[in-house]
Amino acid sequence: MRLTKVIGWMVVCFCGLVLVLASIIQWVDWNRYRDAVAQQVSKAIDRPVSIDQGLSARLFPSVRLEVKGLAVGNPAGNYQQHFLAVENVRFELDMGALAQGQLRIREISLERPTLQLEVDPNGSPNWESDRGLTVPVLPLPVSRVSVVDGTLTFGSGAEADQWEIRADTLAYVLPRKGQNQKGQINGQLSYAGDAIEVSGVLGSLNGLVSDQLAPINLTFMGNGVSGSVSGVVRNLRNAPNADLHLDVSTGRLERNLTDLLPGLPWRDDAIFSGTVNATGHLVGNPGRDLRLESVRLSTTAQPFNFTAQGDLDLVPANVRLNRSMGELRLQVKHQSLQNFTSLMSLDVPTDVREYRSDLR
Numbered sequence: 450m451r452l453t454k455v456i457g458w459m460v461v462c463f464c465g466l467v468l469v470l471a472s473i474i475q476w477v478d479w480n481r482y483r484d485a486v487a488q489q490v491s492k493a494i495d496r497p498v499s500i501d502q503g504l505s506a507r508l509f510p511s512v513r514l515e516v517k518g519l520a521v522g523n524p525a526g527n528y529q530q531h532f533l534a535v536e537n538v539r540f541e542l543d544m545g546a547l548a549q550g551q552l553r554i555r556e557i558s559l560e561r562p563t564l565q566l567e568v569d570p571n572g573s574p575n576w577e578s579d580r581g582l583t584v585p586v587l588p589l590p591v592s593r594v595s596v597v598d599g600t601l602t603f604g605s606g607a608e609a610d611q612w613e614i615r616a617d618t619l620a621y622v623l624p625r626k627g628q629n630q631k632g633q634i635n636g637q638l639s640y641a642g643d644a645i646e647v648s649g650v651l652g653s654l655n656g657l658v659s660d661q662l663a664p665i666n667l668t669f670m671g672n673g674v675s676g677s678v679s680g681v682v683r684n685l686r687n688a689p690n691a692d693l694h695l696d697v698s699t700g701r702l703e704r705n706l707t708d709l710l711p712g713l714p715w716r717d718d719a720i721f722s723g724t725v726n727a728t729g730h731l732v733g734n735p736g737r738d739l740r741l742e743s744v745r746l747s748t749t750a751q752p753f754n755f756t757a758q759g760d761l762d763l764v765p766a767n768v769r770l771n772r773s774m775g776e777l778r779l780q781v782k783h784q785s786l787q788n789f790t791s792l793m794s795l796d797v798p799t800d801v802r803e804y805r806s807d808l809r
Contacts, residue, residue: 479504483516495578496532497522512542524578526569532576536561543592556593566603566735568764574736577688595620596636603735615639624654634667645671660685665693673700680731691739693731700724724749729761739763744777756780 483504491498502518521533543555567575596619604611619636635648649667656663663681670676676697683690725748733739739762746757759777 479506494521496524511544514540516540523567523575524573526571526573526575528567528569528575530565530567531563532565532567534563535559554591556595557591559594559596559599562596562599564599564601566601568604568736572737576736590625591623592625593620593622613640617644621651624652624657626654630654631664638669643672643674645669645674656681657685660687662689674698688734688737690734691731695727695729695731695741697727698724699727731763733763736764740775 480503483500486504487498487500499520499522500516500518501520503515504517505515507513507515516538517536519533519535519538520531523532537558537560539556539558539560540554541556541558543551543553546553546555565575569575596616599616599619601614601616602611615638617637617639619638620634622633624630624632630653631650632652633649634651636646638645638647647667647669650664651667652662653664661681661683662685663683665678665680665682667678668676669678674697676695678693678695680691680693683692725746727744727746729741729744731739731741741761741763744757744759744761748755757777757779759775761775761777
């Protein structure tokens with residue numbers, strides 16, 4: 450009987466201790482430590498980090514850490530924006546794994562993040578530092594990353610030389626041992642005002658071990674556009690190098706053409722009122738030598754039906770400088786090329802049906 454009372458008091462004391470610790474964690478002012486946390490993260494990723502709005506930890510209804518107003522700066526260089534700014538980041542612990550004696554982050558949620566990929570006038574990308582590409586390694590494995598209302602921009606910092614993709618919702622289930630050998634991604638993106646659904650495989654455990662994002666097998670569809678992306682990105686931790694095959698079909702060429710390639714000298718894209726099938730091989734390092742090789746576009750546009758083949762340089766204009774954007778060979782079928790070239794400010798003989806042009 451006495452032993453039963455002792456055990457009972459031990460259980461009560463243990464529960465009381467847990468409640469006291471929970472209260473301390475729940476109600477302590479974690480903002481006092483946000484600068485110290487930011488400094489530690491800054492050392493880990495080799496770039497400035499600030500937490501401007503708040504830091505908090507909660508045990509109920511789940512164990513989680515919240516960071517508000519996170520800003521990650523750029524390495525040394527002439528950049529215009531922060532590398533990353535997130536309004537709210539939440540790290541939530543996996544309670545099921547905890548019950549089995551394992552520590553794992555169930556989900557990292559990012560609300561309204563803005564990722565600005567930028568190349569300065571010297572050709573240095575802001576996603577690399579003096580140590581190359583620095584990939585932060587979390588102390589715990591992560592099961593899932595989700596994004597709500599995110600923005601990705603890529604360019605030179607000048608507003609006229611930027612591509613912007615919005616992620617209305619995006620979820621990535623990371624590959625891990627025993628369950629998801631391959632990472633799965635799905636979400637809704639938007640580009641130039643059009644919504645696009647994307648889903649598929651993005652990376653695997655074997656690929657990450659060999660410093661690769663592989664395999665990549667993504668499909669997308671939305672508002673008259675559909676296609677696929679497949680291949681691999683090598684050298685993730687040093688200088689990421691893409692080797693991707695693209696296949697795109699669109700029934701709205703007249704709207705999407707100048708949004709996709711604003712450097713092309715179209716005067717009036719309304720003439721391309723048909724459909725287009727496009728394939729290409731995306732290779733190289735973004736910001737340094739990214740290019741689209743073996744491009745082939747075949748159209749059923751009216752009043753022009755043409756085929757275009759060639760290569761395109763996707764390096765931002767401030768890095769490319771006076772180098773041409775690429776070369777496309779255009780072949781117009783059963784139409785007068787003179788009318789077509791007049792819309793592009795090109796001088797060619799009236800009877801010529803094929804034209805090669807450097808794009809700047």
